[in-house]
Amino acid sequence: MAVSARRGAPLTPEEIHSTALRLVEEGGVEALSMRKLAAVLDVNPMSLYHHVANKTALISQICQTMAGRLALPDKPGSPWQERLRDLAHAYRRMVHRYPSLWAYIHTHPETVADHQGGIWDVLFPILADAGVPEEERTTTADVLHGFVAGLVVTERQGHLGRDDPAQADRVYETAIDMIIRGLPRP
Amino acid sequence: MAVSARRGAPLTPEEIHSTALRLVEEGGVEALSMRKLAAVLDVNPMSLYHHVANKTALISQICQTMAGRLALPDKPGSPWQERLRDLAHAYRRMVHRYPSLWAYIHTHPETVADHQGGIWDVLFPILADAGVPEEERTTTADVLHGFVAGLVVTERQGHLGRDDPAQADRVYETAIDMIIRGLPRP
DNA sequence: TACGTAGCCATACACCGTATGGCTATCGCT
DNA sequence: AGCGATAGCCATACGGTGTATGGCTACGTA
Incomplete structure (x- = not known):
């Protein structure tokens, strides 16, 4: 050969x-x-x-x-709030590991197939438990993903925790709180 | 010469x-x-x-x-919810006008100076009216900006309103609702 | 033994950003 | 009037990029 x-x-x-x-x-x-x-x-x-x-x-x-290396946590018994938080943290960890590649994905969405495998299989049941009706789950998942992605990009840019990495952790946590607070319809 | x-x-x-x-x-x-x-x-x-x-x-x-061309709405009398919504829409309009340049900014944050002029001058008073204490306003602004930026990027990628642009409008609206719902501390 | 082909390589093309240095026309100053 | 400084422009060149083209070798199979 x-x-x-x-x-x-x-x-x-x-x-x-x-x-x-x-x-x-x-x-x-x-x-x-x-x-x-x-x-x-x-x-x-x-x-x-x-x-x-x-x-x-x-x-x-x-x-x-890289997406295959995403460590997906899911504890089926726990409340959806906790599972959503875990997922957000897993996402954050991955972006921190491959920041440049992640930015590339954000500007070249065609590189990753749509809504199957990985995150989505974990996120959808969480949304179901949170009471999101089925016909809204896709867009809700998109919105949440957009939020978290933007959040991590912001962090990568140096904001939220400019000096203190512990503060970045805290801010990330409260941002996730905000998402969890905003998810259920009034 | x-x-x-x-x-x-x-x-x-x-x-x-x-x-x-x-x-x-x-x-x-x-x-x-x-x-x-x-x-x-x-x-x-x-x-x-x-x-x-x-x-x-x-x-x-x-x-x-480009940032100078951002049409900044602000009606000082109106409630902060409405003003926040207007700002999010102005942001969205600009990203739709210069999508590629916006993606570039997202991956090259050094191109735009920090937290002065433009959006921030409008966003900070809104947060003040929303009851965010002063020492948290910077990070809150960062978080909100991250949310909206990620949301618009997601939209630009074709999600939330894959086919119907009117649906994209609706989803964007409900996403902003979610942010407004999540902003006040419990 | 003969052949198809998988794997590798050398060369070349068109493009990129920009360092270097030289040309010319205008201005201010003596 | 004469002259140097300088602003604006340009030609050339260097090292980099992705990849099209075509030829070489050595193996598997028939």
């Missing part, structure tokens, strides 16, 4: 994805270039294109592997 | 900013390049650098001119 002269084994999509994700974690999305990635993998840049359609497809794929 | 051979008059920063903003409105931030801008202005690319420090400075400047 004409394996690379410099490397022993042939490339695998997994190897490409993980190293690309590592590059993004280290230097942001703008630090990921096909040439640099190829250099790290010790391969000619064009060899990547035998395993990846193009750069945007690659980013989309590593976005999905 | 050795005016351009091809143009009659010398370049002005205003001309550069407005044409750059036009390019961004038409094709997004990624469609703005110094070379294209120079071509539109019928000038050598390097001539731009006598009026603009570099590309990011240029973008930062057109961000500010």
Whole structure:
């Protein structure tokens, strides 16, 4: 199969994805270039294109592997308020781990498929328990997701806890309180 | 002064900013390049650098001119709920007008100075009327801004009103309701 | 043994931002 | 009037980007 002269084994999509994700974690999305990635993998840049359609497809794929790493908590017995809070915290943790990639997703929504798997499977039952009627759950989920996403972006921008990370935690908590307070219809 | 051979008059920063903003409105931030801008202005690319420090400075400047175009409503007599709603709508209108530039700001917060002028001067009195104690107003403003920004981004991504723009209006309205409901402490 | 093909690579193209340095026409000053 | 400073413009060049094109090698299968 004409394996690379410099490397022993042939490339695998997994190897490409993980190293690309590592590059993004280290230097942001703008630090990921096909040439640099190829250099790290010790391969000619064009060899990547035998395993990846193009750069945007690659980013989309590593976005999905990142989303797959979202640690989803759900304690079915607990009240919906607590579960919603846990979910918001899990979301926050993930954004803090991959801030740059997350910003990319926010401006390129097409990279992530719609409303299936991951967060949504956890969020919908929570909304059901909170008394949101079924026909409103999709949009409510969208609104809540928008709120939390905007909140985390704001935090990433340095506001809410400019100096003190403990204060950021507190502000995040009270913001979640606000959401929980606002969710039930009067 | 050795005016351009091809143009009659010398370049002005205003001309550069407005044409750059036009390019961004038409094709997004990624469609703005110094070379294209120079071509539109019928000038050598390097001539731009006598009026603009570099590309990011240029973008930062057109961000500010955009922010200056935010139509800020404020009816001091009305209740804070109504004024908050008006502000959220003004924000939404602006994001819809310059979606790409807005996304850029969200991922490059350094482009816009902090907490002075524009929105904040209007938002702070509203929060005061809503009974938010002074020492919490900054973070509360940040949280609310995060909420609304995330909401609009979500809308821009096609959710909340996928098909029907009227439905998007309705959902936005109820989301603002939710914020207003959640703002006062219990 | 012959062939298809999977994997790799070298080259090239068009684009990008911008550092460098030189040209010219105008202004203020002597 | 003469002259230096300077504002505005431009040509060239460097290092970077994504990727189209086409050719090479070595393996699996028939």
